[in-house]
Amino acid sequence: MTTSRRALLAAAALCLPALAALAQQPPAGIAVEQPWMRAAVQGGTGGAFVTLRSTGAQADRLVSASSPAARAVELHNTVRDGDVMRMQPVPSIxxxxxxxxTLQPGGLHIMLVGLAQAARPGSTVPLTLNFERSGAVTVQLAVQAPGARGAAAPMHH
Ligand SMILES: [Cu+2]
Known part of the structure; x- marks a missing residue:
């Protein structure tokens, strides 16, 4: 065996642990289910709700969201403050x-702030969710009536 070939094999052996570590990293993945939002007026604010389901073997984190239909999109939680329910920004979910x-009214939700157009029941609004590991996922929010408590699709239990 020549010296150069031996050096090459040594280098390859050094690389193996790094490759093994990569292979051991299980993939992350998120399915976004039942995306919907409440109707809201132009310039107003609308709450958006989705179920985030892990399809990978690693935890993930929703770190931000955006929509071309809103000036800003924030991640919120709802907390009880005495007799009043207040919304509070959260850094991630x-x-x-x-x-x-499951993001739902009265709990964790996504807030679309400063809507460019009214969000009317029956229409859809695009929303991009940015996950720490899984990257960006864009969904269409189905707009429901202002007081809706859940997605319109009937749920069978
Ligand atoms: Cu909110």
């Missing part, structure tokens, strides 16, 4: 590996 998180 964690999705456990193999688990799911």
């Amino acid at each position: 964690e999705i456990p590996a193999g688990g799911s998180v």
